[in-house]
Amino acid sequence: MKDIPMATKFQDIQPIKKGMSSDEKYFVTAQNGEHFLLRLAEYKEFDRKKAEYELMKKLFHLNIPMPSPIDFGVCNNESSVYTLLSWIDGEEAEIAIPKLSKEKQYELGKESGRILQRIHTLNAPENTEDWETRYFSTMDKRLEAFRREGILFEGNDIILNYIDTNRHMLQKRPQCYHHGDYHLGNLIQSKSGQLFVIDWHTVDFENYGDPWYEFNRIGMEYPYFASGQIDGYFDNHVPEDFWKLLAYYLSASAITSIVWSKYFAPDRLSSILELNQNVLKWFDHMNSTVPTWYTQVK
Template sequence: MREIPLYNSFVKIESITKGMSSDKKYYIETVDGQHMLLRIADASEYAQKRTEFENMKHLASLGVPMPSPIDFGTCDNGKSVYTLISWIDGVEVETLLPSLTLKEQYIFGVESGQILQKIHSVPLTTICDNWAERYFSIIDPRLEAFRSEGIHFEGDTIILYYLESNRDLLCNRPQCHHHGDYHMGNMIQSDTNRLSIIDWHTVDFEGYGDPWYEFNRIGIKFGRFASGQIDGYFNHDVPEKFWKLFAYYLAASAITSIVWAKYFAPERIQDILKMNTDILHWFDDMKNPIPTWYLRDFS
């Protein structure tokens, strides 16, 4: 860490343990009063971290509300790679929403949807592989794992049938850069009342893919917020095909999480099983692609 050029200005270094990333994370304060986040990873991740840093710089330059990229490089005699970004003081939207009115929750959702749309407006600079092939190369083995060793529940065959019979929905989908983990816990209402997006270091499907795939982490716990996010993203004109793909990605994510939780997070099994049964309810046993919690033209 001492090799980081700004190290001599650090007056406070606090380790951060929250989150599932393998990165070492630190809250930093500098002699001139700046607050920063320092992430340190193994040098084998240099190329990936470099790409992340450059993408953050580009998005920040477009006005996406997010931490400002400050510095990037190697340390620990070349054994580690570091990323230094600004720290955003504020409250997680997930913590804030319960204290808001339903209208305020919806307004927050609209703003988050507009930000996501701006993130997705950045075109990929390289030719991408076919999205359907990339997606199914990951999801199909997970679905097979559920069939062979998952915890089965009433209605699981309905979800599996929907996923199998609607695979063509993923054909010829456009692709763009992803945030990677777009949910309420990664949204901060800053001390200056600005909604900002944090944690740009989750790499799912190598950081790019179908833009609508990112809705699989939407904050359904707050239906008004989720409705607002969808409306904000589409400027209140949601295409029919979105709903079918939204149901697809949500259901696939939920049912394939069961085996993961069985082995790695058994304490979450019941919550994930409930999510699957909720999905069956929201989409009327997968017969109606518009979920029951979606509110049209809420204001």
């Protein structure tokens, strides 16, 4: 830690083991009592980490409730890069939500939807290749991997047919910047009750694309929260096309996760297979695009 330029201002540094990121993460207490999040990555990640930091600065200036970007740079030993962020003191939404009433879950969901909509006001870079091409250049490989070595389940042909026959829906979709991993584990409810977005370090489709693609990690296990997130995003006026694309992105993400889990997270394989079965139930075997868990709270 002595290789970080501002290390002399640190009083205490505690490692954080939670999360799947390859970054080293630390809870830092400064000499003045302030708390920070410190992330370290290998030097070869410099360009990507610098781009992440610059994106966080842009979003912070859009008044997104998120950790403040404090500093970024190269460690003195030049073997790694660091990112220093303010610390958000609170509870992960996935822990906080079960303690709330259904009405409170819905309202918190609406807040998360409004935040996500604000994130999506930041347009993708100019001259970005169209979304349909970008999406399928990645997803076609994943779908082929499933057909070649995935674990088959009852109804997998229904999901694959829905994906194949509705490819046209991705034509001429708008593109914006993404959070990249917008789910309950990356939302913090502060002690004052405000919702904050953390962990801006997932690179999926270079962190920009169809804004509605970001709903593929929506927390369906808490239907009132998930419903509120959709209603908050669209200010209670959900377009029909959204439901069709939600069914598309959720089903494609679920079925292509099987091969990934098989090799990289075998302990999660049973839950991912269950997710695929749930997708079939939610969308009535892909005959209905409004999921069964969607509930409006008046």
